[in-house]
Amino acid sequence: MLDVVFIMLIFFIVTSSFVKEPGVEITKTEAVSTGACERGTIIFAVTALGDIYYDKKEISLDNARRLAEAAKKESPKANFVIQADVDSPTGVVSKLFTILKPLMEGSPLCASTEEAG
Template identity: 45%
Template sequence: MRMRRHHYQQDDETGIDLTPMLDVVFIMLIFFIVTSTFIRESGVEVQRPQAESASPQDKGNILIAITGNGEIWMDKQQIDIRSVRAHVERMRVDQPDGAVVVQADEEARTGLVVQVMDQARLAGVTDVALAASAGAR
């Protein structure tokens, strides 16, 4: 009678396969990148007027700053009043339901502020707000 010898082969890989976990991590990373919103700053700091009735607005995604000497800033670059509408339309492609917040300096001309708000509305934005600091003087 012939004896068989059973030779068991040991697998070289006795560890845990991490490939499915890495796949899940990359899918989650892609999901968070696609669904996140990025806040675009206007590019200049202005001295906002104070108001007792000021309240925070959660969805102010497009910021337009107007300085005291009449400069208009969007997306960290100075722009002309004639190009406000085009810039707002371009930024709305990324965030179609975003609101526009106009950050006007205390010394800014009222006429320029109204023109900027009008250009934002002509670009299709229905929610245009004027920024103010909370509290009275």
């Protein structure tokens, strides 16, 4: 019986996918209308200073494409999520969107916001 439990534990560990948090605190904008983002697990964050974070590390805009391609190969069905601070420069968010758009393969790009309330 114990062998079966260990085999099940190993199976669930091997088949599960883990969310890589961006690792930075940001103040999200409040959304008027919201909807759940299906399978949104590839998360990039843009701070108020325009710094981009992925997997708890600050990255350059040039490295964002390489990291996004690697993450998409690891989780092909996952969507991209951009968490942008209220005061983040729109130019940086726009450039990040431009980098991620070719990798989305018809799936929507999600923006992480605070619920209105």
